[in-house]
Amino acid sequence: MKSIESHIVRRLLFGQGILWTIAAFSVWYSQRERLYSEFDNNQKFVSAALRFHIRNSTLEGEVRNRWPRFLTGDEGWHFQSWDEEQNVQVKSEGLGEAEFSYADFERAWSNKDKTAEYVKFNLKGPDGEPLRGVATVARSFRNGQFRRSSSRARDVLVTRSRRELDANLLWLAVFVFGTGVGASLATAKLVKHAVRQGLFSLRQMSEKAQAIDVSNLDVRFEESDLPIELQPISRRLNDLLRRIESGFIRERRFSSDLAHEIRTPITGLKSAAELLLKWPEETTLERHEQILEMANQMEGIIESLLMLASWESGTSPGSRNERIEVGEVVKQCWENESALAAKRNLEYSCSLSDSLEIDADSNLFRLIVANLISNAVSYADENSVVRVANTDGLHPVLTISNSIRQFDESEIANLTKRFWRADKSRSDSIHCGLGLSIVEACATRMGWNLKIDYETNDSVLTVSIGPVQAGD
Amino acid sequence: MRVLYVEDAFPLRDTVALALRKSGFAVDAAEDGSEGLFLFENYQYDVAVLDVMLPKFDGLALMKEIRRAERYTPVLLLTAKGELEDRVAGLDSGADDYMVKPFALDELISRIRALSRRGFKNPSSVLRVSDLEVDTSAKTVRRAGVAVKLSAHELAVLEILMRKAGTVVSRSVIDQHFYENSGLPMSNVIDVVICSIRKKISLNRSKPEMIHTRRGLGYVLQAEQ
Numbered sequence: 225m226k227s228i229e230s231h232i233v234r235r236l237l238f239g240q241g242i243l244w245t246i247a248a249f250s251v252w253y254s255q256r257e258r259l260y261s262e263f264d265n266n267q268k269f270v271s272a273a274l275r276f277h278i279r280n281s282t283l284e285g286e287v288r289n290r291w292p293r294f295l296t297g298d299e300g301w302h303f304q305s306w307d308e309e310q311n312v313q314v315k316s317e318g319l320g321e322a323e324f325s326y327a328d329f330e331r332a333w334s335n336k337d338k339t340a341e342y343v344k345f346n347l348k349g350p351d352g353e354p355l356r357g358v359a360t361v362a363r364s365f366r367n368g369q370f371r372r373s374s375s376r377a378r379d380v381l382v383t384r385s386r387r388e389l390d391a392n393l394l395w396l397a398v399f400v401f402g403t404g405v406g407a408s409l410a411t412a413k414l415v416k417h418a419v420r421q422g423l424f425s426l427r428q429m430s431e432k433a434q435a436i437d438v439s440n441l442d443v444r445f446e447e448s449d450l451p452i453e454l455q456p457i458s459r460r461l462n463d464l465l466r467r468i469e470s471g472f473i474r475e476r477r478f479s480s481d482l483a484h485e486i487r488t489p490i491t492g493l494k495s496a497a498e499l500l501l502k503w504p505e506e507t508t509l510e511r512h513e514q515i516l517e518m519a520n521q522m523e524g525i526i527e528s529l530l531m532l533a534s535w536e537s538g539t540s541p542g543s544r545n546e547r548i549e550v551g552e553v554v555k556q557c558w559e560n561e562s563a564l565a566a567k568r569n570l571e572y573s574c575s576l577s578d579s580l581e582i583d584a585d586s587n588l589f590r591l592i593v594a595n596l597i598s599n600a601v602s603y604a605d606e607n608s609v610v611r612v613a614n615t616d617g618l619h620p621v622l623t624i625s626n627s628i629r630q631f632d633e634s635e636i637a638n639l640t641k642r643f644w645r646a647d648k649s650r651s652d653s654i655h656c657g658l659g660l661s662i663v664e665a666c667a668t669r670m671g672w673n674l675k676i677d678y679e680t681n682d683s684v685l686t687v688s689i690g691p692v693q694a695g696d
Numbered sequence: 697m698r699v700l701y702v703e704d705a706f707p708l709r710d711t712v713a714l715a716l717r718k719s720g721f722a723v724d725a726a727e728d729g730s731e732g733l734f735l736f737e738n739y740q741y742d743v744a745v746l747d748v749m750l751p752k753f754d755g756l757a758l759m760k761e762i763r764r765a766e767r768y769t770p771v772l773l774l775t776a777k778g779e780l781e782d783r784v785a786g787l788d789s790g791a792d793d794y795m796v797k798p799f800a801l802d803e804l805i806s807r808i809r810a811l812s813r814r815g816f817k818n819p820s821s822v823l824r825v826s827d828l829e830v831d832t833s834a835k836t837v838r839r840a841g842v843a844v845k846l847s848a849h850e851l852a853v854l855e856i857l858m859r860k861a862g863t864v865v866s867r868s869v870i871d872q873h874f875y876e877n878s879g880l881p882m883s884n885v886i887d888v889v890i891c892s893i894r895k896k897i898s899l900n901r902s903k904p905e906m907i908h909t910r911r912g913l914g915y916v917l918q919a920e921q
């Protein structure tokens with residue numbers, strides 16, 4: 225994967241290279257045209273003058289007085305004219321025996337606009353000198369055909385060496401090319417610097433993102449320091465980081481709590497095994513009961529976790545809805561806890577109608593009621609009342625409330641978290657902090673809603689459960 | 697050696713306390729922080745083994761109370777919290793050692809023994825006074841190269857006499873170190889144990905006595921009277 229920086233730099237340099245090439249060629253070409261035009265204008269004038277003097281038979285004197293270079297052929301100055309038969313009529317002395325080919329003139333003329341009065345073309349001198357020729361054309365295009373302008377009109381070619389012109393053009397090309405290359409290199413550096421500066425925030429953000437791992441998920445991107453284009457990205461990243469961090473904290477807490485719940489009974493089992501191996505005389509019935517208690521505790525935790533996992537993954541087969549007598553289920557669950565309730569001197573108050581029946585998954589409903597009553601009996605204040613009611617017809621189906629003075633209202637949100645326990649020491653081996661998680665999972669699976677309220681004035685915790693209603 | 701062990705999980709507390717007693721430690725086991733603090737304030741312990749998450753008064757708070765009372769009893773924290781930050785927090789708050797559950801009983805006992813040796817001038821596990829040699833780790837006793845077989849209690853009492861060789865060790869110190877809440881300093885349990893040790897390490901009177909009685913003061917172990 226290429227970096228954005230090199231990608232942008234490469235694209236910009238490529239575009240800039242094309243622009244520089246076009247600009248350089250335009251400059252060179254316009255200069256070339258200007259130089260050729262100046263060059264040709266001079267010859268045009270001479271050619272016209274020569275034609276005039278040829279026509280008036282005053283050529284010889286004029287050449288000697290005004291254009292003596294035609295006599296020597298210096299700097300490639302020559303002239304030559306052709307008659308109607310395309311024969312050489314007159315030519316400059318500098319040409320000596322040599323003469324220009326009419327075919328070259330004719331070819332140049334036929335390639336041009338045929339109405340032009342002059343033809344300009346490049347040709348070679350007798351000594352191989354590169355020449356520029358400008359010829360007056362003694363023809364005009366009328367009524368669809370070419371005609372000689374007049375019976376005395378002649379095609380007159382004037383040549384001049386273009387060695388200096390070509391040298392100037394070459395120098396110009398080198399200069400433009402050199403300037404272009406120099407400017408390109410300077411621009412490349414500037415572009416690279418500008419892109420680097422422009423991408424500084426992005427690079428900084430990338431380095432910061434690369435440095436993030438599980439040990440520093442609290443890192444956040446400072447939005448105000450970033451360009452506006454990056455602010456939505458950083459906002460999103462910060463949001464994701466927040467979620468990942470809270471997920472990690474939750475997972476870590478879950479792992480830590482699970483480890484604690486499992487490690488204590490494992491230690492108990494391991495220690496008991498080591499003790500009995502080392503001192504077999506200590507094998508007693510009571511010791512075996514303790515080992516069984518620890519094994520049961522671990523089994524309970526693992527069963528609860530597996531149950532939750534299978535519901536969450538959807539692998540647990542659901543049973544079909546059936547008619548349930550709510551009062552009967554509540555009564556059975558209370559009876560299961562009656563020994564502990566009696567020990568804690570709890571009073572049971574049930575105001576459920578005997579005829580209250582619902583259609584629901586009976587296994588899940590029984591699990592919900594059993595957990596809620598078990599929690600109420602375990603955590604209600606001693607000598608208090610556990611109330612079970614159906615307050616509002618069928619919604620909620622069930623309300624279980626009990627007094628609990630040692631409770632912080634802010635902990636309500638934690639009650640359904642896995643392994644959360646009111647008793648921070650986690651001494652109770654009957655509960656492991658999964659009861660309300662299971663209740664919530666059952667409720668969700670049934671399409672029901674779990675609601676927990678705490679009345680601070682009366683210190684009463686109320687748990688309501690029932691089908692999800694509009695507005696819940 | 698007398699150990700205070702505070703753990704709220706009953707089966708574990710019962711098992712570990714028994715294993716420590718079988719290893720020759722006198723163990724007072726408490727089920728919560730406040731009971732642990734009460735015991736600590738009223739008895740002398742060579743080592744305190746504390747669970748971190750305890751009802752009423754957690755292990756770290758209990759340890760801080762111990763340190764606040766300027767008691768430098770070595771403390772071993774025993775907990776299910778094994779994260780690095782938990783271990784660092786435990787050791788930084790004044791613990792001498794930290795063990796994460798589940799642990800091996802033998803390792804726990806070795807660590808408690810190592811911590812208990814810190815209170816003496818000679819922290820080595822091999823103690824020598826004249827031709828009497830006690831290896832507290834291997835639990836062996838030799839007198840003039842001859843192996844002597846002692847019970848766990850006898851070995852523990854001999855160890856403290858060896859560690860404090862040349863100085864008088866009172867009956868109450870022995871009682872506090874080796875007998876859990878016996879509350880019977882006038883009982884003859886200690887005399888019986890001392891008598892048994894004397895007999896065994898003198899190789900049935902074939903070697904000179906090394907444990908001498910200081911009337912009204914206690915016992916002293918030395919090569920010659």
